[in-house]
Amino acid sequence: MDIPISEIAKLLDAEVIGDGSVRIKTISGINEAEKGHLTFIIDPKYIPALKKTKASAILVQADIKCETGIPQIRVKDPRKAFKILTDSLAPPPIEFPAGIHPTAVVAEDAIIGDNVSIQPYVVIESGVTIGDNSVIGAQSYIGHFTTIGSNVKLYPQVIIRERIKIGNNIIIHPGTVIGSDGFGFDKNEDGRYTKIPQIGGVIIEDDVEIGSNNTIDRARFDNTIIHRGTKTDNLVQIAHNVEIGENSIICGQSGIAGSAKIGKRAVLAGQVGVNGHVNICDDVILGAQVGVPSDIKRPGFYMDTPAKPHMEVKRRWAQRRLVSEALKKVKEHEKRLNELSGEKE
Known part of the structure; x- marks a missing residue:
């Protein structure tokens, strides 16, 4: 230019x-x-x-x-x-030629759509379906019976495990893992932990973009669901059976614990933590480092831990400042009174 x-x-x-x-x-x-x-x-x-x-x-x-x-x-x-x-x-986007690279390992029964590019050292297991015009980046892994839609771009080293459903027009950035086992263990009488089987799946709906190094766990039963149009930043953890509503934004280093339900058009700023089994209604904005231990039932902007409406938090901050200033003045008066008392003696 x-x-x-x-x-x-x-x-x-x-x-x-x-x-x-x-x-x-x-x-x-x-x-x-x-x-x-x-x-x-x-x-x-x-x-x-x-x-x-x-x-x-x-x-x-x-x-x-x-x-x-x-x-x-x-x-x-x-x-x-x-x-x-x-x-x-801007420079034109990089185009990947259609075809299967010689180093890729593709199961004989995998169904590959038209104009699909499968890059070096990709592994595609049995029962996989990939839609038209998709790109599977180098060293990516697609597990058994997983379905990937059309116009999907997987950057290098993406892992999608077995029985996962990926929609259309989706971008997944490097290092992301979709379909890891949910974190579930039972404690035995002798103090040891026994793994609880995680036999559910993950559904990623259309028009979703997932940042680098996200981990989206499979459900214990049913599915972990990321609804249409949602975007996640890098380093986001989404646990088993979580459901995130349409057109939501999840910023970096946020973690959402198991079975939490987040409504439509949510915004989670950086390092937000959502407790397990919490329900968050539509149109909620959570400021940076907010902790959500219980349900949020009203739309709005929330701050602090535990999460509170931002105006309430600002009022408390103002009150603390006023109290701090008042205490400072009291100490100054006490000092002056002590000085005056000493002069009289």
Whole structure:
């Protein structure tokens, strides 16, 4: 890419402030940008960073006042504009040729759809079905009787165990394991633990994206279910018999214990922990490091551990601050009274 910002503005139906002939070679974050880079601002709090950025131009939300000598492209929605730019100007996606690599091991009875790419050292067991236009990345493993839909992309070293159902239009990033045994053990009278068989499966519905190094356990009975449109970050643990509603977001290092049910359009920020057998209703947002020990029955934004409505948490924080300030003043008065008492004596 090497184009003037005036051409970018035309693409975005945007206004240019400054020199429209400045040429852009790539897109970067405000702190990483160099000469020839385009960066963006969607929040006024980042305006001070403009003093240090080396970017040649800035994509700015139209209602943000931004006084700088750097040329600006002013748009209503920078996030949407950036997506248009990346879709239009980014390098073309890597294409994998259809076919089975000679080093792959594919069972004779496996059903492989049209235009499927099976990369080096893949193992596909008996009874597997893979839909059209899917890619199975290098060193991946597909277990017995698993079904994978169409337009599915498995990056390298994904493991999908036996009797798992993967829908259509799904992306699974490297290192993820789907269908591990749920964590279930009975304690014997002698103190030893006996494994409880985990004979259920996992269902991943259409349009789901799963980050790297996720572990999604199979159910003890029935299925662990990730419903349509849900996206998970890296390092997410989803235990046996969990059900996650449609169009939810699960951020990194979150853990969801067995048989928890999470509603539609949920957002779990980083390092959220959800207790087993908990039910969370639709439209709940859980802030970072929130612990959920019991059911959440009302939509809203929750913080703290145990999870509480965020306004309640903020009020408690304010009260603690006020109490702390009051105690400080009391100690100052006590000190002064002691000093006065000493002077009288």
